[in-house]
Amino acid sequence: MSKPFSIISYAIREADGIDKLIDFLDSLVKFEVSTRTDVVIALKESSEKFHKEVQQLVHQTQIPQIKIIFVPSGGYDIGTHHFIAINSNCEVLILMTASSKPNIKNWDALLLKKFEESQVGIVGSMYSKESIKTSYFEALDLILKSKLHIELKEKDKITAEIRGIKLKIRKISISEKILSKNLLTIARNLVIYAKRDTEPFNYVNFFPEFPNPHLRTTGIAIRRKLLIAIIDDIPTVKSDAFRYESGYQSITRRALSLGWRVLVLSADQNYFDFGDKDIKSTFRVPRVDSIVTDHESRSFHKLNLRMQKVLSKITHG
Template identity: 25%
Template sequence: MIKMKNDKSCLIVYVCREKDANWHGKALEFVESILSCRPGADYSLLVVYKGFSDNLRSARNVFSGVSVFELVVEDSGYDIGAYRLAVNIVNAEYICCLSASSRVLCENWLSMMLQVCSDNRVGIVGAMGSYESNGLLSEGFPMFPNPHIRTTGFIIRCGDFLSYTKTPVDKMDAHLIESGWNGLTACVLNSGRQALVVGKNGVAFDITEWRASETFRSGRQSNLLIADHWSDHYMDCDELVRKKLQFLTWGVLDE
């Protein structure tokens, strides 16, 4: 396959899905966030328009001036499938994967993630990690604690991403790729490399440090680099529900 020319080492892929509730508002928030928060590193942006028909022109208007590449595809394969398509058609060293509800929260966010991921000892860098497990639902998942990088905002070498994933055929497949025994994080760890979370302060946190990093479902999430609908949901909950979510994610409560 002949890939599209790209002179940037990092390809950011954003998935815009017509069936998502308020897809237009989410897309506007994403674009506003990447324009207001300077990335600190060069990149190319590819937008994947999933399942669009009548609203495609409106969606393209949202990204006019910021998107270099685009893909218009049917609504299948989940986000992971869209990321795989992007890597297969655009040449880049790294892919930064962002879901429909992703929003960048601070300047130099991309440079901080790239700097950490460029270390050969590191295999994947995310804005959020979790110990959650679906082990009671399927033997395809490790039991708790099951450390994994959440796939709504992460960066990885393109070659590794293609090697460690497949296009999911159903939701269980997508969950297995995120946190299963043979999932993305597990493959990185099995290769002898680290899976790290980077915070807004630029610090890279190893697995044992995630819970106290003030990122996903940790305290007030004040160190979160990239937000999504689940981090927003956590902040919208009352204190009692937050404690339950903390326990679900980390197995312990904040002190």
């Protein structure tokens, strides 16, 4: 097979903000896109006004292969990618979230190169050992051990009970504002899981313990037909969306179980078979950035090196 025709599936909502799209388009201009790659900007939960703003920005970039489409609401990013997969005829999809952007030249060509081999099903640029089940609790443990000052308005107080543990989590006031923001996100996510059903969300059934090696579903190239085969249930709650990334039935695990090769493209442009003992983590590793970045990886690299080392040991290999 010659180099495959591919589509960059970029999902964005109006609530994500136009600045993220500007950053993404600027990065496409800076780092270029292969002539064999189309770009689909999928608008979800967006107004006509936002649509017109997007059209103007796309026109200014002068990248001819960009298309703009509206997609159904719901389903989170993975549902958007599935919608594009079933409504296109490309060989490979490159999945990107609103905050994703390439980090080097020839980035899409590097992701697509190995698809010339018939058994390769996925090539990902963000390898992680994180587990939702353990990393949130370990992050909370870090909060308590750090003895950081806690302040929060009463209306934002978050209380949840998960796995029999009562959690009272508040936004933390520290010099690293990025970390503070991430900790509040952790707290909110815990509540999402707790409210998923009448019973507390069961981490044991859906998420492995740390270490939990998997490819994050941003900056990942996957055969279109394989994605369609794997996504058999469009998620309706956030926890279900996370399951496709890092749960027992994740895209990584499903592809491997179906007999496909899954490759990791490291920051130094080497390819590793998934599970290779020499594989290097490419997400939240001090002083190492990945070929595709997103808000989480960029936030991590804005922290000082000491904090990077602490967080990389707590939730990542």
